[in-house]
Amino acid sequence: MQRMAGDWVRGRTKVGFVPTMGCLHAGHLSLVRRVRSLVGSKGKVVVSIYVNPTQFGPTEDFSRYPRDLKRDLRLCRGAGVDVVFAPGNEEMYPGHTGPSFSTYVVEEALSKGMEGQSRPTHFRGVTTVVAKLFNIVQPTVAVFGAKDYQQAAIIRRMVRDLNFPLKIAVAPTHREADGLAMSSRNKYLEGDLRKQALALWHAIETARAAVRQNAGSIPAHSLKSRLKQIIEREPAARLDYIEFFEPETLAPQTGVARGTHMALAVFIGKTRLIDNARL
Numbered sequence: 329m330q331r332m333a334g335d336w337v338r339g340r341t342k343v344g345f346v347p348t349m350g351c352l353h354a355g356h357l358s359l360v361r362r363v364r365s366l367v368g369s370k371g372k373v374v375v376s377i378y379v380n381p382t383q384f385g386p387t388e389d390f391s392r393y394p395r396d397l398k399r400d401l402r403l404c405r406g407a408g409v410d411v412v413f414a415p416g417n418e419e420m421y422p423g424h425t426g427p428s429f430s431t432y433v434v435e436e437a438l439s440k441g442m443e444g445q446s447r448p449t450h451f452r453g454v455t456t457v458v459a460k461l462f463n464i465v466q467p468t469v470a471v472f473g474a475k476d477y478q479q480a481a482i483i484r485r486m487v488r489d490l491n492f493p494l495k496i497a498v499a500p501t502h503r504e505a506d507g508l509a510m511s512s513r514n515k516y517l518e519g520d521l522r523k524q525a526l527a528l529w530h531a532i533e534t535a536r537a538a539v540r541q542n543a544g545s546i547p548a549h550s551l552k553s554r555l556k557q558i559i560e561r562e563p564a565a566r567l568d569y570i571e572f573f574e575p576e577t578l579a580p581q582t583g584v585a586r587g588t589h590m591a592l593a594v595f596i597g598k599t600r601l602i603d604n605a606r607l
């Protein structure tokens with residue numbers, strides 16, 4: 329009896345799901361291709377498009393987050409998506425301006441560091457909306473991007489801890505030709521800022537070169553300060569954090585070696601970008 333409970337409810341049609349906040353780019357579409365390969369031609373591919381207010385902090389970019397549903401629908405159609413779920417706020421958070429929404433899903437370990445430290449209510453919003461979307465869409469499998477490495481780890485943990493009857497797959501980060509990780513927020517990078525945003529990728533490449541040249545492990549604090557200097561050579565760049573961690577547990581590491589994972593967040597002007605990679 330290896331079948332999951334959800335298979336009985338849904339019959340045998342496989343449902344592959346890619347949750348997004350829209351303003352789709354080639355990174356999102358790579359997740360759609362991945363989920364199609366997982367459910368096959370007889371399966372159904374569902375994409376959700378919803379800019380989730382509960383994962384944005386009060387000073388963050390919720391209201392100006394780029395939205396273009398018409399273009400997104402065209403891209404989904406071209407990519408062979410079967411169903412797009414694009415709810416409004418009233419549908420997702422009934423009475424969201426009042427007190428009538430009061431149940432949240434909170435992951436309490438992996439959410440503490442990195443993004444969780446810089447954006448204290450962010451992951452509570454993510455886990456809550458993703459749990460709601462899983463209940464609505466009832467997928468057999470959902471695909472997340474390694475671009476948001478900590479988010480993918482937290483969703484895996486939530487699915488395991490709360491027995492959601494689906495599988496989680498994680499697809500690699502899709503990059504521009506010059507290395508910049510694709511992101512809906514890259515739309516904010518006007519003029520010279522686009523070039524300065526490469527500071528994140530240069531920091532990753534520098535860290536990779538450092539661990540490859542070094543047989544032992546490098547002290548995390550010295551590598552951090554070297555990378556901070558490189559990043560902040562760009563006039564509009566301000567480092568939020570760099571973390572070196574164990575890829576499964578996300579536990580911070582004091583020594584950096586091959587296989588250590590690195591994540592960073594950098595403000596380029598007002599735009600906050602994140603990236604990560606295995607070193």
Ligand code: PAJ
Nearest residue numbers: 347348349350355380472473475476500501502510
């Ligand atoms: P969003 O930023 O739109 O991303 C949707 C999915 O696409 C996430 O799994 C993300 O990791 C993945 N993704 C984004 N850029 C990528 C890239 N360059 N390469 C590969 N995958 C990429 O992440 C969210 O939305 C939200 O938090 C969400 C999970 C939808 C909950 O609201």
